[in-house]
Amino acid sequence: MARGRNLNLYIRADDEPLWAWAEQEAARRRLALSQFMAMLIERYRDDSEGNES
Secondary structure, three states, X not given: OOOOOOOOXXXXXXXXXHHHHHXXXXXXXXXXXXXXXXXXXXXXXXXXXXXXX
């Protein structure tokens, strides 16, 4: 899958391997998003600490 593209799938209810992959992909993306948000928060804190003086 190309990076940065949305993936729209219709998965049959009995397609267990594809469901497992979709769940794993969703977990990977949630982790990446939370890591990105943590980085932004850390940068904001660093910037605001520098502006306090």
